[in-house]
């Protein structure tokens with residue numbers, strides 16, 4: 001935790017495939033530039049006011065999820081944040097499309113394939129939990 005931000009070439013191995021910290025940063029940085037230029041996704045992302053901070057936070061998110069050492073505040077709350085951001089399956093499909101294109105631009109095919117699969121699984125999990133939260137809210141409204 002106190003070792004500070006990893007060097008560009010510090011790497012983490014996921015299922016036998018190596019990702020440097022710079023690989024992850026380059027993908028995340030470019031991905032959110034593309035998001036800010038996408039007519040559908042730029043709308044929910046208006047909640048982000050500090051893009052460099054968001055990119056740093058999300059670089060850390062993926063690095064840490066891949067098993068890299070924690071070097072930033074590691075408390076994420078994606079289910080609630082996405083619910084309030086208006087997450088739905090249509091936006092997720094577009095998100096994954098742009099993410100796949102970004103991965104293909106920056107990474108080797110085996111890296112891109114693995115990360116895409118992990119993102120798709122996370123997206124599915126977010127969708128299921130988002131639907132459950134929606135149902136909970138609807139039930140609460142019915143009680144009123």
Ligand code: HEM
Pocket residue numbers: 041044045046047048061075076077078081082085086087088091092093095119120122123124126
């Ligand atoms: C596999 C798909 C996705 C993953 C893995 C993912 C992951 C994340 C994570 C980890 C955060 C930071 C949460 C936190 O700070 O606690 C975040 C923030 C955010 N995500 Fe996603 N996301 C995905 C798809 C989407 C989609 C489809 C939308 C469209 C609504 C979206 C909109 C947002 C917004 C607006 C924020 C910023 C919330 C804020 O801090 O104001 N994400 N995402």
